[in-house]
Amino acid sequence: MVFTAALASLEVVLPSRGRLLDGIGLVARLGLAAVWLISGGIKFADPGQTYLAVQAYEILPEGLVGIVATALPLVEIVLGLLVLLGAATRITAVVSAVVLVGFIAAVAQSWARGLTIDCGCFGGGGQVEPGQTAYPQEIATDVGFLALAAWLIIRPSTPFSADGWLRRGRTTEATEENDNTRKDASGRSGTDGEETTPATVGGEE
Numbered sequence: 001m002v003f004t005a006a007l008a009s010l011e012v013v014l015p016s017r018g019r020l021l022d023g024i025g026l027v028a029r030l031g032l033a034a035v036w037l038i039s040g041g042i043k044f045a046d047p048g049q050t051y052l053a054v055q056a057y058e059i060l061p062e063g064l065v066g067i068v069a070t071a072l073p074l075v076e077i078v079l080g081l082l083v084l085l086g087a088a089t090r091i092t093a094v095v096s097a098v099v100l101v102g103f104i105a106a107v108a109q110s111w112a113r114g115l116t117i118d119c120g121c122f123g124g125g126g127q128v129e130p131g132q133t134a135y136p137q138e139i140a141t142d143v144g145f146l147a148l149a150a151w152l153i154i155r156p157s158t159p160f161s162a163d164g165w166l167r168r169g170r171t172t173e174a175t176e177e178n179d180n181t182r183k184d185a186s187g188r189s190g191t192d193g194e195e196t197t198p199a200t201v202g203g204e205e
Contacts, residue, residue: 025151025158032096032148033084040076042123047073053125056117057106075099083152086161093152100146104139111135 043050051069054060060068079099082092107119116130119138157164 021155022157022159025155026160028148028151029083029086029089029158029161032093032145032152033080035145035148036076036080036083036096039122040073040080043073043120044077046123049123049125050120053118053120056115056120056126057110058113058115059106059109086158086163089152089158089161089163090156093149093156097146097149097153100142100149104142104146107135107138107142111139 043053047069050073051066054069054072055062055065076099079092079096082088083096103119103121110117110119111133116128116133118125118128118132118134120126121138121141152158
């Protein structure tokens with residue numbers, strides 16, 4: 001009786017835990033997608049300001065500032081769309097994490113060097129007054145976004161994702177192929193290759 005009750009409780013808890021993790025994963029995926037789409041969209045809409053934001057970090061040679069300022073919004077938008085669709089989720093999350101670590105490092109070096117800039121994470125950017133910097137908040141925000149990417153790296157399977165639909169399609173195809181293989185092995189007839197007993201003539205071999 002005790003064992004049966006424990007087993008029944010386990011069957012209830014495990015699906016509930018799975019649904020909880022799926023829910024967290026979906027929120028993480030949609031949250032990270034929103035970050036990239038909003039950030040990339042704002043930067044793409046104002047390329048001049050994006051150029052000033054990238055230039056203010058004083059990391060890149062002048063010849064590369066324009067290239068990075070042009071490419072960065074496009075990279076963010078592509079990442080946002082892939083995360084939103086749930087396509088290649090783990091790979092996209094890894095790339096997202098690398099980009100976010102780059103952002104954190106860029107802000108940290110600006111803070112360490114005594115630069116007075118706005119990170120330009122969601123528009124704006126460039127030089128600000130010394131008392132207007134917000135480096136701790138900017139780093140903390142990016143660390144929060146990094147946590148979303150880390151969750152998707154560890155557990156990329158989420159509901160309503162292209163990855164899941166493709167995986168189910170492959171599973172269905174594999175199941176049908178296995179069913180056909182088993183049928184061929186156990187249900188052959190004379191027309192599909194099964195050996196038949198030679199017919200006898202006049203009752204003699």
